[in-house]
Amino acid sequence: NAGVTQTPKFQVLKTGQSMTLQCAQDMNHNSMYWYRQDPGMGLRLIYYSASEGTTDKGEVPNGYNVSRLNKREFSLRLESAAPSQTSVYFCASEGWMDDKFYEQYFGPGTRLTVT
Amino acid sequence: AQRVTQPEKLLSVFKGAPVELKCNYSYSGSPELFWYVQYSRQRLQLLLRHISRESIKGFTADLNKGETSFHLKKPFAQEEDSAMYYCALHTGGFKTIFGAGTRLFVKA
Numbered sequence: 001n002a003g004v005t006q007t008p009k010f011q012v013l014k015t016g017q018s019m020t021l022q023c024a025q026d027m028n029h030n031s032m033y034w035y036r037q038d039p040g041m042g043l044r045l046i047y048y049s050a051s052e053g054t055t056d057k058g059e060v061p062n063g064y065n066v067s068r069l070n071k072r073e074f075s076l077r078l079e080s081a082a083p084s085q086t087s088v089y090f091c092a093s094e095g096w097m098d099d100k101f102y103e104q105y106f107g108p109g110t111r112l113t114v115t
Numbered sequence: 116a117q118r119v120t121q122p123e124k125l126l127s128v129f130k131g132a133p134v135e136l137k138c139n140y141s142y143s144g145s146p147e148l149f150w151y152v153q154y155s156r157q158r159l160q161l162l163l164r165h166i167s168r169e170s171i172k173g174f175t176a177d178l179n180k181g182e183t184s185f186h187l188k189k190p191f192a193q194e195e196d197s198a199m200y201y202c203a204l205h206t207g208g209f210k211t212i213f214g215a216g217t218r219l220f221v222k223a
Binding site: 004031033035040041042043044045048050056058090092094102103104105106107108109 | 119121124151158159160161164201205209210211212213214215216
């Protein structure tokens, strides 16, 4: 199993450009998440999808949109990139372990720079 | 307000010394707390969860509801413990709140 995969790994955008970050998981998890990681601020939730067909805002949704394409895929779109969106973006999925505990599984991250 | 506080951005200890990474939380409900770790060039992964009361890689963490804390401890730090550690609070409703993280550096 590949777990959670993200593309691209690195991206440089100019202010105003758009792009979509792709995420896929092969663990048959219902819930998927997008976080951004900034120095001194930890991980902040951008959007999440509790199940296929649903999406909800997290702590910092402004400037982003998401699509839960199917159970496997959850994409994050920046319509008009701004320098404040320079960050490392992590996708995660959440599943149950042995029907007792849930755990989030993270992708390798996408390092985005907006100039 | 729901919040996770990790007061130390950087913690530096010598190999073999005890280490304690602090985590305090604010939550009105029954908390479910986790520690996640990110080693250099690796993805973020779960280290341990309070509900299972387990010891992973020599680390333990006890939930203290009176002090609203979930500190991570290890009696003898190893160089391979050097990493970024995040305390996380699962609030239900599919949301997990992460602290700002503490970078642990274990010196030889």
